[in-house]
Every structure is written in structure tokens, then in C-alpha cells.
Amino acid sequence: MKILVLLKQVPDSDEVKLNPETGTMIREGVGTVINPLDLHALETALRIKEIGDHSVAVVSMGPPVAEEAVREAIAMGADRAVLLTDRKFAGADTWATSMALARFAEKEGPFDLILAGEKATDGETGQVGPETGAMLGIPVATYVSRIVELDESGITVEREVEEGKEIWKLPLPSLVSVTKDVNEPRLPTLNGKKLARNASIERIGNDFLELDPSEIGLKGSPTRVVRIGTPKLSRKVEMYEGNSIRDGIDEIKKRLAPYLEVNHE
Amino acid sequence: MSDLLVIAERRGNEVHSSTLELLGKARELSMKRPLTVSVVLLSDKRVQEDAADALFSGGADRIIQAVDKSFGRFNFEPYTKSLAAIVREFAPEIVLAPATTSGRTYMPGLAALLKTGLTADCTGLDIEEGTGNLLQTRPAIGGNIMATIKTPNHRPQMATVRPKTFSPLKEEYESKGELVNFGVTHDLIQTGAKLIEFHPIGEGQKSVQDAEVIIAGGMGLRKVENMEPVYRLSKMINGTVGASRKIVDSKWIGHEAQVGLSGHTVKPKIYIAAGISGAVQHIAGMQTAEFIVAINRDRNAAIFNFADIGLVGDAVEILNELAESIESEVKR
Structure with missing residues (x-):
């Protein structure tokens, strides 16, 4: 079985700068790590690999510097690591990113199972998984908290939703995005690290993907960031301190009065 | 049109x-x-x-x-x-x-x-x-x-x-x-995906998203035992307990209680932030509350910028005092 894991690299610090013209993140010059939530997707793939004749490839889209994050996946046990990198990909929103990932999966596939994390810790949209699945025309299950079963006939998963838990059986190929409840990601072994150091990370550009210029990068992105601002402070706070604390407590009490459980004795 | x-x-x-x-x-x-x-x-x-x-x-x-x-x-x-x-x-x-x-x-x-x-x-x-x-x-x-x-x-x-x-x-x-x-x-x-089972969750505590009053705890409570006054007060007023990301990560309480960008967005009538400093991620999840009370020892804590009333002091002491004061009034 061929498994593909979608990885995003995220800045390893909170000090992210934005390009004031395009409103997109400046990723150059910032250290990157694998999005922590994607590690659960990778771990899911590695556990499947352990129980059968399966191969695990990871793919990420980003600037050349993202290579180090992708290398980490080899250290953890992935067989193949691919970085989609091309100047023409820069400024991609979730649609254009998904397009590149979907095209890669088509060209290098077919993959039987595609795994993704719930969302990235920087953008927090959680859109690339389902968008990629829709572009590939395959079933998608999101918010998966448990892999129940996997065999040739399909994958059975548990989804955690607002009103409870669902068990779904999906045929293969399918795309599954997992939450952090699905497993505890492993740490790279010493051996894995050694392997990763010498591993070659494949770099793939649009020469290979052959996407139309209108489908990639900023040009292929339907959304535009038009304005950036800081969250506004909309309240005027009344402060209670020292001797006035008592008054503050009385004020809270007054506010809570309508909610008191009068019959609680 | x-x-x-x-x-x-x-x-x-x-x-x-x-x-x-x-x-x-x-x-x-x-x-x-x-x-x-x-x-x-x-x-x-x-x-x-x-x-x-x-x-x-x-x-x-x-x-x-x-x-x-x-x-x-x-x-x-x-x-x-x-x-x-x-x-x-x-x-x-x-x-x-x-x-x-x-x-x-x-x-x-x-x-x-x-x-x-x-x-x-x-x-x-x-x-x-x-x-x-x-x-x-x-x-x-x-x-x-x-x-x-x-x-x-x-x-x-x-x-x-x-x-x-x-x-x-x-x-x-x-x-x-x-x-x-x-x-x-x-x-x-047409799809090959099939629902096999559905297990609804039982009616437990009101979910934090639907709560009218939320008392949320943060690291300023110092230790998990100090969640007690939060629960006590929440019970008295038929409220729901919320949490900052930090105390969820420290496993003081489950993720379902987490308020903020990686938790729930809430819109209660009253939100009491006890010992929460006010990280932007948290603010993003609770600023839509109608009335916000912030209790924090640090008078420069960011949470005060987003509150309607702010009490500077130890959150555990203030919550206990509040609970006792309400209790004595109810008994009377």
C-alpha cells in the first residue's frame, strides 16, 4: 500500500513577519519545523507501515529552507520526502496549495491513502486536506480520532464530532485528516537521524507538475489579504484594587444574581 | 438581485x-x-x-x-x-x-x-x-x-x-x-464512504459553547487543587467551567473546556477569567462575551484590556470570598 502524508512547515517561533504588500507570511529566514499536528498524521502512517508491506512518502510545499523540516520526517521513518518548491508557487493560498499537492499525488500516485493533520498551527484553516481530497475526487474523513481498521477493502475510522462519535468505512483511495487524539508521535531515533542526514530530499517544481500559471502561487490564489490590523480593544475596564476589592466582589455578585441556583440547598 | x-x-x-x-x-x-x-x-x-x-x-x-x-x-x-x-x-x-x-x-x-x-x-x-x-x-x-x-x-x-x-x-x-x-x-x-455507527454523547455538563455564564481558570490559580473554588462557584450559579490552553495542556481539565483559538469560541452573558493573563489566542475565543470580569494578580496583565471590570488580586482568594459571600446571602 502506498501512503502519502501531507506536511506543512510552520515557523518554529512566534516571531512571524508579514509582507506588507501581499499580506502573506515571510517564510524566508525563519526556522521551520513540521506543523505539530501533522506529526500525528505521519505517526499514523508509520504505524500502518509497521504492520505490513507499505511505503510512506511525505510531501510539503514551501521555500527551499523547508527542506530541513521535511528531513525530520525521514528521521522519524518515512521512506521518501518531497518538497514542492518553486518561485512560482510563492504566495499560494489554500486553493493553490491544494492544487499543487493534488497534482503531485496524481502524477506520483496512485496513493491508496492520503493522511493530513487537522490544521496548521500558523494559518489554522484546516482547509488543505479536504480541498486536496475534493480535487482528487476521493472520499474524505476529517477529525479522525482513531483508526479502527485498515485492509484492502478500505479504512475504518472514528470521527469525533459535536454530538458524538461516528464510525465510517471509507474505500481506498481516501483522504483522512487526524486530530491529535489519534496517537502520540514518536521521536526520531539516532539511527533515523543518521539516515536523514544523508537522505536526499527531492525537490519538485512546476516543470514537473505542469500546472497552468493561473493555478499556482499568488496568481492561482482566489483570496487576497487586503488589510492587516491588531485586534481592537473595545472595552473600558473599571479596576478594583486593594481596599476596593470588596466593591469589585459586590459588583460581580450583582451581575451573577440572576443566575443563582436558589434551590441548591 | x-x-x-x-x-x-x-x-x-x-x-x-x-x-x-x-x-x-x-x-x-x-x-x-x-x-x-x-x-x-x-x-x-x-x-x-x-x-x-x-x-x-x-x-x-x-x-x-x-x-x-x-x-x-x-x-x-x-x-x-x-x-x-x-x-x-x-x-x-x-x-x-x-x-x-x-x-x-x-x-x-x-x-x-x-x-x-x-x-x-x-x-x-x-x-x-x-x-x-x-x-x-x-x-x-x-x-x-x-x-x-x-x-x-x-x-x-x-x-x-x-x-x-x-x-x-x-x-x-x-x-x-x-x-x-x-x-x-x-x-x-455517489460515494463509497459509509457510516457504520453513531454514538451520541450523553447530556453532561452544558458545553462551554452554549453556556450563559463561564468561569474560566488559568495558570494564575497555581495548582490543580485550586480549581475547586472555580467548580464551587460555577455550581452555585449554574455556570460552566472554562479553561486557558495552559491548564488544559497541564491536564487540569479536558480539552472540551478550552476557550480560545485552538479551543472554543464562546459568547456567554458573563465571562469570568480567573488567573488568566490574556494571551491573544485566549482573547480571540472570549472577546464576544457580553460582560467580562478579569481577576489577576498582575495589574498589567493583558486580560484587563479586554475586561469590563478588573480585580487585581489573588484569583483563588477572590473566588473563595465571592463564593462565601454568595453562600451567606442565600442562606439568609
């Missing part, structure tokens, strides 16, 4: 409150540019008359219902394909859906099929003067900034909004009340 579609959220046969919140916002947008507001309802049963009336008086000009047994619970392929067909037929300018586990799944699928833009978890929606474009504002980069996004050249413009972000209409809308049936063809509902 151009169309705005709100995709309805169902809980079983009930229409979820987030649908009415989106309708409220849709009506507000329709004052800035004329829009016909439609609710799209995918279900395995036909809409009941009272539910339809609630949608009409909640702001819908039209209900577009599609009925098929594959719509019983959310299923990716039937939903995305059928919604895409509905969007192609009605050619709306704007499509809104709640940012629930299903909305956050079918909306990206739909955007992919329609080749258009989608903005997740919007906290603000507006119409740009002149162009009539939808301005979609959302917290970005851990909530440190607010980004306003638009989809200038692709249609429809799509956005998801977390439940409790906007308010339903206060007054009943006088609707033309048009009910349209969308015929679902076989190709739209």
Missing part, C-alpha cells in the same frame, strides 16, 4: 442556532448591498413547517431543500457535490457556513470544486464600499493580528464562521417565504 446562501447546520432534525446567527449577519449585509438570502438545507427528511417558519422569520427569503437518505449525517462526497450543484444553479455572490466539524470539511471541498476562495473562522464580515466585495476578517498567526481577506475575482465568496460569533435577528423578519426543492440526481450522491 444577487444571492447569498447560508448552509444550514442540523443536529438531528433540529436546525442549529448557528444557522440563525448566520442569517442575522446575512440580513445585516443585505442592508449594504441588496441580497436575496437563501438557506440551504440538506437532510434525509423534509423540513417541518415550524422549522421552516423559524428560518423565514430568522431572515431567510428562501429555503432551498435537498432531501436524500445519504444526507442523514454529514458525508463528504454527497454534501460537496450536491452543494456544488446548488451553487451552480443559484449562482450566489456569497456562501456562508458555520465553522463546525462538518462546515469546516464540506466548505473546503466546495471551494476546491468551484475554484474559489474560502476564509475560515471569520470573526467579522462586511461589504466593501464601491466594489460590493465581501470583506472577511479573521485572526491570523495565533491571533496576534487580524487579517481582512477578500476574493476579488472568483465567485462565490465563501466564509465559515464559528458558532456564537454573530447574533440572530432580534426582530422577526418578514419573509416572502419561498420553499424550493432541489432535485438530487444520482451522480451527486
Whole structure:
């Protein structure tokens, strides 16, 4: 079985700068790590690999510097690591990113199972998984908290939703995005690290993907960031301190009065 | 007149409150540019008359219902394909859906099929003067900034909004009340995915998202034992306990209680932040509360900038004092 894991690299610090013209993140010059939530997707793939004749490839889209994050996946046990990198990909929103990932999966596939994390810790949209699945025309299950079963006939998963838990059986190929409840990601072994150091990370550009210029990068992105601002402070706070604390407590009490459980004795 | 579609959220046969919140916002947008507001309802049963009336008086000009047994619970392929067909037929300018586990799944699928833009978890929606474009504002980069996004050249413009972000209409809308049936063809509902089982969660503590009063604890409580006054007070006032990310990560309480960007967005009448410093991620999840009380030892804590009243002092002592004071009054 061929498994593909979608990885995003995220800045390893909170000090992210934005390009004031395009409103997109400046990723150059910032250290990157694998999005922590994607590690659960990778771990899911590695556990499947352990129980059968399966191969695990990871793919990420980003600037050349993202290579180090992708290398980490080899250290953890992935067989193949691919970085989609091309100047023409820069400024991609979730649609254009998904397009590149979907095209890669088509060209290098077919993959039987595609795994993704719930969302990235920087953008927090959680859109690339389902968008990629829709572009590939395959079933998608999101918010998966448990892999129940996997065999040739399909994958059975548990989804955690607002009103409870669902068990779904999906045929293969399918795309599954997992939450952090699905497993505890492993740490790279010493051996894995050694392997990763010498591993070659494949770099793939649009020469290979052959996407139309209108489908990639900023040009292929339907959304535009038009304005950036800081969250506004909309309240005027009344402060209670020292001797006035008592008054503050009385004020809270007054506010809570309508909610008191009068019959609680 | 151009169309705005709100995709309805169902809980079983009930229409979820987030649908009415989106309708409220849709009506507000329709004052800035004329829009016909439609609710799209995918279900395995036909809409009941009272539910339809609630949608009409909640702001819908039209209900577009599609009925098929594959719509019983959310299923990716039937939903995305059928919604895409509905969007192609009605050619709306704007499509809104709640940012629930299903909305956050079918909306990206739909955007992919329609080749258009989608903005997740919007906290603000507006119409740009002149162009009539939808301005979609959302917290970005851990909530440190607010980004306003638009989809200038692709249609429809799509956005998801977390439940409790906007308010339903206060007054009943006088609707033309048009009910349209969308015929679902076989190709739209084909999928190999099959629901095997569904286990509903039992009725436990009110979920933090639906709570009217939330008492939320943070690291300022110092240790897990000090959650006790939080629980005590919450019980007295029929409230719900909330939490900062840090105490959830420290396993003082489960993730279901977490308020903030990576937890729940809440909109209670009263929010008490006890020992929470006010990281932007937390603020993003609770600033929509009607009245905010902040209790913190550090008078420069960021949380005070977002509160209506602030008490500078030890959160554990103040909560205990508050609980005792309420108790003695009730006994009297």
C-alpha cells in the first residue's frame, strides 16, 4: 500500500513577519519545523507501515529552507520526502496549495491513502486536506480520532464530532485528516537521524507538475489579504484594587444574581 | 438581485442556532448591498413547517431543500457535490457556513470544486464600499493580528464562521417565504464512504459553547487543587467551567473546556477569567462575551484590556470570598 502524508512547515517561533504588500507570511529566514499536528498524521502512517508491506512518502510545499523540516520526517521513518518548491508557487493560498499537492499525488500516485493533520498551527484553516481530497475526487474523513481498521477493502475510522462519535468505512483511495487524539508521535531515533542526514530530499517544481500559471502561487490564489490590523480593544475596564476589592466582589455578585441556583440547598 | 446562501447546520432534525446567527449577519449585509438570502438545507427528511417558519422569520427569503437518505449525517462526497450543484444553479455572490466539524470539511471541498476562495473562522464580515466585495476578517498567526481577506475575482465568496460569533435577528423578519426543492440526481450522491455507527454523547455538563455564564481558570490559580473554588462557584450559579490552553495542556481539565483559538469560541452573558493573563489566542475565543470580569494578580496583565471590570488580586482568594459571600446571602 502506498501512503502519502501531507506536511506543512510552520515557523518554529512566534516571531512571524508579514509582507506588507501581499499580506502573506515571510517564510524566508525563519526556522521551520513540521506543523505539530501533522506529526500525528505521519505517526499514523508509520504505524500502518509497521504492520505490513507499505511505503510512506511525505510531501510539503514551501521555500527551499523547508527542506530541513521535511528531513525530520525521514528521521522519524518515512521512506521518501518531497518538497514542492518553486518561485512560482510563492504566495499560494489554500486553493493553490491544494492544487499543487493534488497534482503531485496524481502524477506520483496512485496513493491508496492520503493522511493530513487537522490544521496548521500558523494559518489554522484546516482547509488543505479536504480541498486536496475534493480535487482528487476521493472520499474524505476529517477529525479522525482513531483508526479502527485498515485492509484492502478500505479504512475504518472514528470521527469525533459535536454530538458524538461516528464510525465510517471509507474505500481506498481516501483522504483522512487526524486530530491529535489519534496517537502520540514518536521521536526520531539516532539511527533515523543518521539516515536523514544523508537522505536526499527531492525537490519538485512546476516543470514537473505542469500546472497552468493561473493555478499556482499568488496568481492561482482566489483570496487576497487586503488589510492587516491588531485586534481592537473595545472595552473600558473599571479596576478594583486593594481596599476596593470588596466593591469589585459586590459588583460581580450583582451581575451573577440572576443566575443563582436558589434551590441548591 | 444577487444571492447569498447560508448552509444550514442540523443536529438531528433540529436546525442549529448557528444557522440563525448566520442569517442575522446575512440580513445585516443585505442592508449594504441588496441580497436575496437563501438557506440551504440538506437532510434525509423534509423540513417541518415550524422549522421552516423559524428560518423565514430568522431572515431567510428562501429555503432551498435537498432531501436524500445519504444526507442523514454529514458525508463528504454527497454534501460537496450536491452543494456544488446548488451553487451552480443559484449562482450566489456569497456562501456562508458555520465553522463546525462538518462546515469546516464540506466548505473546503466546495471551494476546491468551484475554484474559489474560502476564509475560515471569520470573526467579522462586511461589504466593501464601491466594489460590493465581501470583506472577511479573521485572526491570523495565533491571533496576534487580524487579517481582512477578500476574493476579488472568483465567485462565490465563501466564509465559515464559528458558532456564537454573530447574533440572530432580534426582530422577526418578514419573509416572502419561498420553499424550493432541489432535485438530487444520482451522480451527486455517489460515494463509497459509509457510516457504520453513531454514538451520541450523553447530556453532561452544558458545553462551554452554549453556556450563559463561564468561569474560566488559568495558570494564575497555581495548582490543580485550586480549581475547586472555580467548580464551587460555577455550581452555585449554574455556570460552566472554562479553561486557558495552559491548564488544559497541564491536564487540569479536558480539552472540551478550552476557550480560545485552538479551543472554543464562546459568547456567554458573563465571562469570568480567573488567573488568566490574556494571551491573544485566549482573547480571540472570549472577546464576544457580553460582560467580562478579569481577576489577576498582575495589574498589567493583558486580560484587563479586554475586561469590563478588573480585580487585581489573588484569583483563588477572590473566588473563595465571592463564593462565601454568595453562600451567606442565600442562606439568609
